[in-house]
C-alpha cells in the first residue's frame with residue numbers, strides 16, 4: 001500500500017534582502033533582493049530542480065530554506081515545524097535531517113583529514129555510531145554507497161579525482177542519514193565526462209534511500225533527469241513551476257522558453273524544438289529590479305506590452321499543476337470549454 005504524499009519542506013513568501021553599503025561609514029545605499037518572495041513545497045521523496053542564471057538567487061534561496069542565513073521575511077516549515085522558531089537543540093536536529101552538497105567539493109573538505117577520519121568525526125558529533133567498530137562498518141557502507149572502495153577511507157581529499165571528491169562530498173552528506181538534501185550545482189565543477197555518473201549516482205541514492213532533493217543548476221538539461229518538478233528562477237523569484245516532463249515539452253514562461261532553446265541537447269532536434277532564442281541584455285541587477293515584470297526588459301515575446309512594464313505578474317496556476325508568472329500566458333480555465341480559437 002502506498003503512503004499518501006506528505007509535505008517535507010514548505011517555504012512561504014520567503015525573502016532574503018541584503019543591504020548595499022558604501023563608503024567608510026558603511027552607509028546603506030540600497031537593497032539587493034537576492035530572494036524576493038519564494039513559495040515552494042517539496043513532498044517527501046520528491047526531487048525539485050531549481051534552475052536559473054548566475055546571480056538569480058538559487059544559493060541564497062537554498063540557504064534561507066535551511067536557515068543557514070536568516071530570512072528577511074517569510075516562513076519555512078520542515079516536517080510541519082517552522083524552522084524560524086526552532087531553538088538551538090531543534091536546529092541541531094535540522095542540521096542532521098537536512099544536508100547540502102556543494103559545487104566545489106575541494107573547498108568544503110578538510111585537506112588535513114583522511115576521508116575515514118572526517119566521516120568518523122561527523123558520526124561521533126551526531127552520536128550515530130554505537131562503537132568504533134560500528135563507525136568503521138558505517139564508513140565502509142557509505143563509501144560503497146557512493147561507489148568508492150573501503151581503502152579510500154585512508155586517503156586525503158587531494159588524492160582523489162574531481163568526480164571522486166564529489167562522491168566524498170555526497171558520502172559526507174549521507175553520513176548523518178538526512179531526509180532532505182540540497183544539491184547546489186553538484187556537477188558544475190566536474191568534467192563533462194563524469195557529470196552523468198555523479199548525476200546518476202544522486203538519482204540512484206534518492207530512490208534507494210527515499211531522499212527528498214532540491215537540485216540546483218544553471219542549466220535546464222542537467223536537472224531534467226533528476227527532477228520530478230522544476231522551478232525556474234529569475235531575479236529572486238520563481239517564474240515557472242511545473243512537472244519536469246511538461247515543462248520541457250511545453251514551457252509556458254518566455255524565460256523558460258529561452259532557457260530551453262539554449263539547451264545543447266541532441267534530443268532537441270528530434271523533438272522538433274524551436275530555434276534558439278537569444279536573450280538581449282544582461283540579467284538586471286537584483287539591487288535595482290525593474291518595475292513591473294522583472295523579465296520585461298529582456299522578454300522576447302511578441303505579446304509583451306505596456307501592462308508588462310507596469311504590473312508585477314503573480315505566480316499563478318495556468319493549467320493543472322502548472323504555475324507561471326506571466327501576464328500574457330492565459331490560464332487554461334479561461335479558454336475552456338471551447339479552447340483557443
Ligand SMILES: Nc1ncnc2c1ncn2[C@@H]1O[C@H](COP(=O)(O)OP(=O)(O)OP(=O)(O)O)[C@@H](O)[C@H]1O
Nearest residue numbers: 018032034053054055056057058059060061218286
Ligand atoms: N552575503 C551577501 N551579501 C550581499 N549580497 C549577496 C550576498 N550573497 C549573495 N548576494 C547577492 O544575491 C544575489 C543572488 O546570489 P546567489 O549566490 O544566491 O545566486 P545564484 O543563483 O546561486 O548564482 P550562481 O549560479 O552564480 O551560484 C546576487 O546578486 C549576489 O551578489
Ligand SMILES: [Mg+2]
Nearest residue numbers: 058059060184
Ligand atoms: Mg549559487
